[in-house]
Each structure stands twice: as structure tokens, then as C-alpha cells.
Amino acid sequence: MIRACGVGVSYGGVRAVADMSLRTAPGLTVLSGPSGSGKSTLLRVLSLVERPSAGEVFVHDRPTSQLSWRELRSLRRKEIAVVFQNPADNLIGHLTVGDNLRAAGATDLSLLERLGLGGSGTWRIGALSGGQQQRLAFGCALARGASVVVADEPTSQLDARSADLVLETLTSLPVPVLVASHDPRLVELADLCVPLVAS
């Protein structure tokens, strides 16, 4: 469970996020809004990749603003899995599909069947389509045993058919998922939608 209280992010004199408070729900939470509304910035803060300029982020009610980078990494390692927008950024290009899963902590490759990627364990990453890569990325997130999955625009670089497969994967994940997206289909599927506006 991730909770934000009065979070703000500034870069120099530019405010990217101001006084934002939210609590992730079980199931799918979507941060929606137009480009420039601060979705990705807020997501980075909530996934402990970036420190907020103001406010506090709690992970399982543990405040994180006073934690060192080492403690933040440790917390991220145990609790949070991040999926980036670009499918290729979520995988290690020089490893095979199976090795990517193993690198994420999977002990066997049965997960590939659930992801619709059965039989691709020995394939090179380049042999997968963008949608397959993104599904594998969520598979890796699952394999890591994180208590929450955070994904930034996971369908924005995919065609409609691939995006559908990713959405199917997303909604089937057994852990809370926090997503930043302006994809209306994702918003429709959301258990909780947090609309952001650009100011």
C-alpha cells in the first residue's frame, strides 16, 4: 500500500506536482490526465525512484522522506516493481526471455504460459513484439514478488491489439497496480482513477 500526503515536486522554479495526496487501492489505480499534468513525475515519486520536494510518501505506512538512498533501494527491492513506458527499457536486451524472468527472480518459466509467451524461453528479446515485451515486463514484475506494481504509460507505444493483451495481463495481476496513463480503456478498467490536471 502506497500513500502520498501533500506531495509536491519542483525542478528549479518549475512546479511539476503540487500538494498531491492519494492512497492506492487494491486492484488497478490509474493516474490519468493530459500530457504535462505530472502523471509520470508523481509515479516516479510514488515508486521511490525520485524524492519529492515536499510532502511525504508512505509505503505500508512507513514514511520514506528520511530514508537514505540505500534504504529506499532496499524498500523498492522488496515492495515495488516498476514497468517503464518503453517495452525495451524493462528487459535486459542481451539475455534471453527465460533469463530475463530468472534475472527478475523466477525459479521456473511456467509464468510464460500465463503471459501467453509459452515456448519463448530461449528466444532473444529482439524476437518479441512490443506487446510481448511489455507483457514479459509485467511477468518480471510478478516474478520479483513485489507487493505493488507501478507502470508508466504501459500501452502508449503499442498497437491496439498488443495494448489489449497488455491490459488483459494488467487486470489479471494478483497485486495492486498503480498506472499512469491517458489511455481511456485503462481508465475504464480502473478500480480507482485519479485525474490530474495541468496548470
Next chain:
Amino acid sequence: MQLPWRAAPRAALSSPLTLVVSIVTTLLLGFVVAAAVLHSSAAGSAALAYQQGRVCPQSMHPSLDGDGIPLAQAVRTATTNGGLGAVYTNIARPDFTGLATYARFGYRPGATEHLRVLQGGGTGLWVPQTVASAAKVKIGDRLVGSTLVVSAIYADLAHPVADWWCSEAKTVVPNPLAGEGASTSVIWVHQAADLALLPADFSSATVSIRFPAEPVTTIAEAEALRDNGNALLAKLGLPLTRTDLVSAAITASATARDNVGSALLPLVVVSVLVGLAGVGTVTVQWAQRRHSELRLLWVRGAGPLALGLRGVLELGLPLVLGGVLGLVAARVLLPLYGPGTAPAPGTLWTALGAVLAVVVLSLAVTVLTACWRTHRTFQGRPRRWRLAVLPWELAVGGLAVLAWLRLAENGLGTRPGAGELPRIDAAALTFPLLVVLAAALLATRVLRWTLTWSHRVQFWRVPAAQLAVRRLAAAAGPVTGVVLVGVLAVGTIAVGSSVAGAQRSALDSKSAVHVGANSTAQVSQDLATGKVALPESLRGTTTLVGVSSGALVVDPATFTDAAIVGDPDRVRAVLAGLGKTGAVASAVRIGRAANQEMQVPGLPLLKPSESLPSFPKLGTRGYVITRSAVPAPEQVGSWHLWSSLPVSALTAELQKAGIHYTNVADRAKVLDGLPFLTVQWTFGFVAAIGVVLAVVAAVALLLAIEVRRRQNAVSGALSTRMGMKPALLWSSHLLEVGAIAVAAVAVGAVASFVSAGAAVPRLDPAPWLNPAPVLPDLVPLLGLMVVCGAAVVAAAAWLALRGVRTARMGELLR
């Protein structure tokens, strides 16, 4: 270890270019440090070889000499203690035919095998020709007061003698110009026991015991020779004087090795720092290429240190391999860049240790750079300043000023004691290199500013120039990097070559001034008085010169045939004006000599009428008069033949003509050249490093072009499809790469020529001898650099255009 780390070494194969660049970077690093170690050691061996060439081979092993020893005891001492023992009696007047002359008897095992027999042979007495002629001795004559009979007449030994006689030259080579009985040849007996049969006049003797040994090639071998030799002599316990030339040779060689090593150290440190910066750059590029993976691992919880280790796991093997290859290259190429080919035993291990040290440093730099880079990228704040903003050129310039002050104050170092090598001041020696480095840093800063400002420039009237400027500005980082290394390369090559060349020519010039000609030999006054004529075969190459204290007597007509002078026409013209008026001889005043009438013993009153700044033999102080002005040649101190021939040719002609001579001097051996060679070897290595840097600069330029191939191809293909002529594109690439090459050559050449020009006269190992070193002619070197630079420019431009020619537009735009 987790899978991404375990798989890292194999991941290196995914980028062959990074692999090659990593290997080449540590190859050069390993080469520099291994070459420095091997070069220093080889310098010690070369110094040893040089000194062995200057001493008699049989004198290298510690030896024994004694004189005034009773003959019987001398014979026992020389023959019963091993080694090559020789006995020489005192000089007395042996009588064969009633015409007694001065001579001494001698015995040395195998001596008769090293003499040239004129008559006879056999096991009796071997009489030298001078003694045989003077006393009218014939084969078969019996020595009065003895049973010994003459069985052979041999040709007197003369300078230069063979190696077998070299250590005995003082005794066995007669000095025909010395007073009667002062020096004479040796009558050889066939066996030591024959000495007991000599008349009682020959009752005392001198003994020499030599221990011929194989030439040594390394200081370690020389030390073993010294230690074993001294142990042997101590064991013999003979009451003789011990001569130990090998110790002096070891000391001088070790000093030369240390001088070269310490002089190279600053350059090696700078090179290692440049190389480590290169390793850091490779790592930064690796981090950029692996950004996605590093970010993924970081968000999964890996820290910067773990990611740094990920970097070293991928780049480590190529770095280690490069270091080992550098060591191998340094050893294999030693004959090309080193002063000698025989490093001391264990040097290769030392070099391996040095290479391992820089490899470990490279690995550490890789870890730290990757660690710092990932920390700054993922955890740090935006960078507010860069290392480049620091005024490095001012700091280096300040160091250059300090080096100049030391160089101006002490030159190469403090003047050594007699027989010692100067201890080179390594800090002073760095002056020209620091100037080059400061110039390189300044040039890169100015270039960076210029490229930043260049967007204001509108050269569209000359589209090739405009395109070239924009391309340069777009790649400011690689461009300034190549210019920096290029300037360093050109500068170090020019500094190294010019200082090494100046030392070579300084040794030659100083030797020439010291001797006067290629070779000289003292002859009797008979040549000056005309009783004996100069052999026809020596005419045109040889001149007769009289030497009195502070003055020379020369023959204006032939002097410049033999003497080594800077401006023969000027000297000939000045000497032609000399003559004599009454009792006063007009003279040439040399350098700082007093401009007043001067009385020199044996010469008429001298009155300076002309002057020259310096003169062979006299240096910068003395007087020169013409031979015709000397009324009594026999009163001149001594007469010498100066020749442009090698000493062996001069003495061979004199022997053929039957002209006695002594005090032979050879320009090639008259001065101990080791101090000059030490500096020459040091800067020879500097030039070698410059060549390595030049290769780095050329390869970096070609790699930068190759990396930008796709960009070049897109822009070139679009430009030509929009109507640009291929020739224009070709000239724009030539302008682009040519500007880099011109900047590197121009800045490097100017900085190095100016700094070397200022430093060379002060880098004088023997400032008390004239003339001071001067900068050699650098035009051929500059020409070679321009040609090489043009070749690299042409290759780079061709590489850039190749991408355009082979480009498929659709594929590029996809």
C-alpha cells in the same frame, strides 16, 4: 551473484567497438608503463655496452698490476695464479751485436701469436723491428750474457692496438717520440722460464694479471663479474694493485638507468593519467549505452557500487587483455624504441607488475566511474559544474614556469664530480613537455569556445565550409578530444626528436672542437721542418698543426681540408690574411682571448689582426698563427696531424710511410658520451610515446567518423539529393577533418619548437665544453608530420563519404 552480473562478461560481445576500444586503451596504457620499465633497464644495459666499448675488453674483469718486483718473484706471481699473467722486465740495454739499445723483455702467454712476424719465427727471442734496426740485430744473434738467441723479428705494435693487446698498450706500444729509453718495445721470450736466463741488468719487473671474460650485457651480469672477480682476487691475496673498472662501469650504468627512469617518470605519470581518463571515457560511454539496463537494475534495488561492479564485469576482461597485450607489444618492440635490446633479468616481471598496477587502476577507475555515473544519473542532482571549467592550462603553465626556473638555474642538474655522470633533474627536463601540455589544453579550451560561438557564423557563400563548421560544432566533445591528443602527439614527437637530435649533434660538435678533426696523431718535428714529407695519400685530407700553450700553428692552405669548422670559407679567408711583419706575427684572436700583443713560448710575438668566435681545439680562447710565421718549428710545443680520415686509416697510412706517431685521438671516442646518450635515450622515449599518441589520435578520429557514419550518411545523402555536388561534400569533409589536423599540427609544432628551442641550449650535459647544443633542422620532421596528417585526413574523409555512397535513402529514413 545474480544473473545480470553473471552474464556481464558475455554481454561485452554485444558491442565489438566498445570491446576493441577497451582493449586498445589498456594496451596503450600497458605499453607505456611496460615500455618505460624496459626502456630504463635497456638504457642501463646500453650504457654498460657503451662503456665496455670504451675500455679494453680484458680490463673489464678486476685485474692486478705491480711494479718493481724482483724478476723471479714476478715470474712466479704471473704464472701460478691463473688468469692471463704477463711479466715485463725493467728497461735496460740488451746487447746482441755490440750496438746496445734500450729495450725490455716480456712474457705473456700467446703473445707471439698476436704479433706480425717480419722475419723468422720459432721459440727464441722475438725482437721488435725498431730495436732490430737500431741495434742491427739479425735472426740467430745471441743475447750477450745469456743463451737466448733471436728467432724472429716482428712489426712494432702501434696505436690503435687490437683488443688482445689493449690492456697492455702502455707497456707494449713504443712511443717513438719519447726521449731515449723512456719508452721502448718489448723483446718477447717464448716461455716464462726463459726470463731467468736474462742478464743481471734485467732484475726487476712489472706484472700484469688479466682475467679475460665474456662481455657482459646487463648490469646484473656486470655485478656478478665484479663480485666473482673481487672474490677471486681476495682469494689470491697478492700484494699487487687492484684495478676495478667494472665497478665504475656499473655505477655509471646504474646512474644512466636511474636518470632515464626518473626522467621518464613525469611523462609516464601524465600518460597514465591520460590513459585512465580514456578508461573513464570508455566507461561513461558504456554507461550511456547500458543506460536502460542500469536503470532497470537500479529500480530493482541495485546500488551504484553493484552497478559499478556490473561495469567492471563487462569491461574487465578486455581491459586485462589489453594490458597483457601492451606488455607483449612493449617487449617485442623494444628493439625499435629502446636504446638496447637486453633488459636486466627480472625486468619483465617488474614490467608485468607495473602493467598489473595500471590494469588494477583501470579496473578501479571503471568501477568508480560507473558507480559515480549511475549515482549521479539516478540518485544525484543535476550537474552544476564540469571538470572542464577548471583552468587546467593555467595550472600546467605554472608548473612549466617552475620547471623553466629549475632548468635556467641548474640546466640538466648540478655539475658532477670527476668521472661521475650528472644527476639529471627530472623536474627541469619536463619543461618542454609541460609547455606542450599547456598549449594543448589552451588550444582545446579556445576550440571549445570557438565551436560554441560558431553558430553565429554564416559561411553559406562557401557551403562546404559552413557544413564543416556545423559538423565540427555538433561533435565538439570528440573534436576537442582528438585535438588535445593530436597536439600532445605532435608536441611530444617534435620535442623528443629535437632534444634527442640536439644531444647527438652536441656530442659530435663538442668532440670535434675537443679533437679538432676526425682523427689526430702527434708526429715528430721532422714533418714541420720538412725533413719528412707528408705521404701523398694523406694530401687533401690531412693538415699539420702545431700546438703551443693557448695557440695553434696552422697551414692556411690545408687547414680546412681536415679541421672541423662551422664555416670553412670564413675560416679559410681569415687564415689567408695571416702573415708576419718583422718579428711580429699576425694572429687570429679566438673568442674571449685578450686583444693585445701576446708572447707564447716557442712562437714569435703575436698580434691579433682578425678574430673568430671559436676555433677547433682552442674552443673560445686562444690565438692562431700561420706556419710560415714560425721561424723555428722545433720550438713549437708539439706537432700533430689532423685528418678527416678515420683514425685507423690515418695510422695505417702513417705506418705505411714509416712515420712515427703517438697520442692518437679519435673524435668518435674522445669524449665520454654517456651523459649525452642518457638525455638522448630519455627523449627518444618521449618521441616514441608521441608516436603512440599520434596513433591514438588518428584511430580516435577515424573511430569518431565511423561512429557518426549513419548521421553522415543521412545528411550527405539528403544533401546530394537536394543538389549538392559530391565534390562539394568531399571538400566539406576534407575541411572538417583537415581543420582538426591543421590545429593539432600547428599548435603542437609551434609549442614544441618554441619550448625545445628555449630548452635545448640548457639541456647540456657538459656546459663547460663548447659549443652548446642547438636545435636540429626540424623542417624534415615537420614535413613528415604534415604528410602523415594529410594521409589521416584523406582516410577520414573517404570513410565519411563511403557511408554516403553506400547509403540507401529509404533504409536511412526508416
